[in-house]
Amino acid sequence: MNRGFTFMNRNELVYLAILAAFILVVLPLGLDIFRLNLFGKYLTYAFVAMGLVLCWGMGGILSLGQGVFFGLGGYCMAMFLKLEASTPEATKIQSTPGIPDFMDWNQLTALPWFWEPFHSLPFTLLAIIGVPVILAFIIGVAMFKRRVGGVYFAIITQAIAAILTILIIGRQGYTGGVNGITDLRTLLGWDIRTDEAKYILYFVNAFLLIGALLLAQFIRRCKLGGLLVAMRDQEDRVRFSGYDVANLKIFVFCLAAALSGIGGAMFTLQVGFMSPSFVGIVPSIEMVIFCAVGGRLSLFGAVYGSLLVNWAKTSFSEVFPELWLFAMGGLFIAVVLAFPAGLAGLYKTHLEPRITALLARRGSTSPPDTASMPAGTATKPAE
Template sequence: MMNKLPDFIGGRSGLLGLLVFAALLLLVFPAAMNVDQLSLAGRFLAFGFVAAGLVLCWGYGGILSLGQGVFFGLGGYAMAMYMKLEASDGLPDFMRWNRITELPWFWEPFHSLTFTVFAILLLPAALAYLIGIAMFKRRVSGVYFAIITQAIAVITTILIIGQQGFTGGANGITDLRTLKGWDIHTDSAQVTLYYATAVLLIGVILVGKWLLSTKYGRILVAMRDREDRVRFSGYDVANFKVFIFCVAGVFSGIGGAMFTLQEGFMSASFVGIVPSIEFVIFAAVGGRLSLLGAVYGALIVGFAKVMFAEAYPQLWLFLIGSVFIVVVLFMPYGLAGLQENLTRRLRAYLRRTEEHPSSTPSPPRGTTSVGASNRPSQGEPDADGSLSTQEVRS
């Protein structure tokens, strides 16, 4: 490249990965797929936002959240509420069915699109902040945090289904047709929304990459691997955790809103335990240390599910269950880790044959952590359950 690249792109290979990704999303997919498939891909890209958020907070921050569906739902419901108000004159239909005569106060502001956009970004952030402050300040972490976020997902689902008059209950908020008078169900609208989702997603990934390249990203990884050392160095660990959890929440919220826009409805089935774990599956399959990998994971698992579940519905759960186990057991860094590993071997092999056959390959690049020099740079996580310190970029 002519000019110097910003650091966060990750050098030439990072740029290549990004360009391939952008080309795939913006050129190859639209060219190769019909409208139906493309809008399906758009929905999986919306899940990709959540998976990318999980890469930040789980892969790099070591905070496994099993409640990302809640944030996805917050963004999605905010969008849905706005569109529902636009679709109905006065009172949404499900409220009338539940004998609610007046629009509840928290629905009122969703008449405004500006407010809605802010709500999509700020509601998940606010909730994540609340949960984060409550948990991380008390040093709740690891498994406990995972279980508590799962309980929060359960609570949210029960609330949404139970408060039928305010939320549409188990059916969700349905029949969303227009955004500012623009019909979202036409083919052209679906294609436009696909592009919008793809561009937003690329933007979000750039933000994530930038975040990881800053000093903050370094501290995040250090915190994951040796939390006490970071604390003793004088950093307030809780605040750093809260921040990354909020970022992941906001990403999920954007994903939820884009999903609602494309799907035309939102329901509690995208909020609970099962979707929340599915998001983790996406990130795990794609690679928990790779933002792009997580999106590939969402696309691959999503399309596999559509193809497989149609042909062999009984086999799908067997398949996804086994895939999950295999990924966790044998490739903790997912497809991205696999690719990184292969590339490195190939490079080492090429270098060896180029120079003299007996020279040893140079050490793998990208070991970044506090006090990590004497630990294995790849593969097995170390004794206290934290991941090893290799960074996988694609």
């Protein structure tokens, strides 16, 4: 690694510009507010997919429980909004005014203790990142310090997703049960259901996403990113070189959890409710497929993958609801068998050389791109 630190090479700057133009200009101008809101929802999944690129694509840790962190972030936001919507005036027909409606339906007479801090917005914002990170940290320490990895880690994270879903559905007095937390209205008195608010939330989400992308890109490019790839391919060598592999894994897993939590909170704000159907095993695996379709090694791919799969899901299930599961299942199989590096891999092997050749023929004299992908990231994961 004798090259200097390059945050983004020229190609990646171009990709970033294209992506920014696409989500900040093209989509808002080209779509009506209903569709734009849908795309905003899809973009919240891109946070999770980017976390998975770092965690799974680079670090080789497949987590099947990202929905847990997405859901925790979303539920934190939803709890704050729900408390704001349940003022004593708004809920005076209940037998206990001032508590959320579903608690009243379940004969609760006082707010549970863990709801209390969510009256405060700063605490909520902290919790959106903090709660997923703390859970990820506990899981990570327990698993990685004991060198549990690979398949076992995937199965255990999946079990955790199952546990959380059952818990949320089972304790409906505290969590809203299977319906989730619905009927969210305002954020600090600002109505989030108007078209104007939806535009603003879309742009907040888009800028957050670009910020997250830059952060992830920074991690990819600094020494940590190189270590992650090295750890994925030759874990023992990294350990014997004196690095604490477990800490690296815990860090990247927590980071992925934090990104998912932010995505979940933005999801709640834009969609207006949160329910266990975004937490469990099925959504968690779907999030992995967003990442796999886009390309498990490419941050940009993760964003496009989330947009594409979700868009396909919405339009397919609108027109042929029965075919959707076939299409989704076929997509899983095709991605794994035929192009494990996803869309980004296809682009890299087929399209990019042609574009470069085309540019070169135009007589551009720019020097060849020396600091392209770090060694290893451009190839398929270790087989």
